[in-house]
Amino acid sequence: MRKSSSKAAFVHLLIVMMLVSLLCGIVVVTAEGEEREKHYAYAATAKTTAASSLANFNFAASGDWACNSNTTNTVSSIVGKNPNLVLGLGDYYYSHYNESRNPDCWFKIIKPIEQRIKISIGNHEDDSPLLLNLFMSHFNLTKQYYSFSYQNVHFVVISTELPIRIGSEQYNFVNTDLAKAASDPNINWIIVYYHKTAYTSPSLVNPFNAFRDIYHPLFDKYHVDLILQAHEHNYQRSYPIKYNSLIPSSPIITDSTNIHNNYTNPQGRIFAIVGTADAHLFKLSGQAPYMATQYMGHGFLDLAVINNGTTLSAKFYANNNGFIKDQFTIKKSITITK
Secondary structure (H helix, E strand, C coil): CHHHHHHHHHHHHHHHHHHHHHHCEEEEECCCCCEEEEECCCCCCCCCCCCCCCCCEEEEEECCCCCCHHHHHHHHHHHHHCCCEEEECCCCCCCCCHHHCCHHHHHHHCHHHHHHEEECCCCCCCCCHHHHHHHHHHCCCCCCCEEEEECCEEEEECCCCCCCCCCCHHHHHHHHHHHHHHCCCCCCEEEEECCCCCCCCCCCCCCCHHHHHHHHHHHHHCCCCEEEECCCCCEEEECCEECCCCCCCCCEECCCCCHHHEEECCCCEEEEEECCCCCCCCCCCCCCCCEEEEECCCEEEEEEEECCCCEEEEEEEECCCCCEEEEEEEECCCCCCC
16 A cells, blocks of 8 residues: 555646656757757746636846946846846947947846747947857857747747848748747737847838738738847837838738727737846937837837737836836737637
8 A cells, every 4th residue: 555655646746746856948949950859947837728818927038238337237126026037139248349348248137037038139239240250159059049938928039140131041041930939829929029120210220121020911911920130229109000012111000999009900010129127228319200209228128928819918017116118918819718
C-alpha cells in the first residue's frame, strides 16, 4: 500500500514538473523558420491553447534610448509595471552623443530588464559591422528579423536596415510568418515592431515611404492589430488605418468616432511611434489627420492583454510625473473554447 502511494506521488510530481516547464515557455521562430523553446525566469504564463483560460500579462515598449538619467528613469518606470516582456524599438546607443559614452553604459542601465528585452535593430546599431555584431550577439540573434509568441499574442520583428523589397529574404519570412500566425487558432493578436517609421506627423525625420508601401498592405492582408515604431523622438498614435493605394501618404481612417479611444473589432491597423526612452526629443510641427494623439516627452508604452486574452489595453506613461498621456483599448470578439 505504501509502495503504491509512493508511486502515485511520483507520478503527481512528474506531472507538476511538466506543467511548470510548459508554463515558462516562449516559442521563438528564427529567420530560418525553426521553432525554439526559450525559458526565462520572468515568463510566468504558458503558450496559448484554445481550451484554456488565459492569465493577464503586460509588456512594455520604447525606442531611442541613449544613456543618461532619462534612460534610468525609463527603466525604473518599466520595472514599476513589472512587464513580462520589453520590446526594444531600436537605437540603444548613439556614437555621436557625449552622453552615450559607449554601449556598455546602456547595457549597465538596462540590467534590471535585460532578460525581458527582445530588440529590433535601429539605424544606430547598424553604424558599423562591429557595433551591429555586438548587439546581435548580446541578445542571441542570428538574424535581424524574427518572431515569437507569448500566450495568444504573436510578435513579428522587422529590420528597417535590411533590403525590404518584395521577394527579399526578410519579406518572404515576414509574409510566411504572418500568414501562419493569421491562420493559427491559438493566436488572437498580431503585433509587429521595427525602428523607422511608416507614418508620422511632421517632425524631424521623414517617414520611410518605401517600407510603408511594401509592408502596410501585408499588415492589412493578415489583420495585424498593432504596429510599434520609433526613430522619431516623440510619441504618436494613429487611428486604425488601412493602406491607401491611390494616395499612400493619406491612409484610410477606418475607425475614428470611437469615444474615449476604445475600439471593438477595428478594421484598420493602429500605428504607434514610441521613440521616447531617453534620446533628445524631436519637435512636432503639426499633426497628421490620421494621428489620434501625439506627445513630446520621455516615457514608455505599457500594454496589457486582459479579459481572458480578448482585450488589449495600452497606456503611455510619462517619465517626469508618471501621468498617463495616452490610453486606448482594442477589444475583440473571441470565442475561447472551454
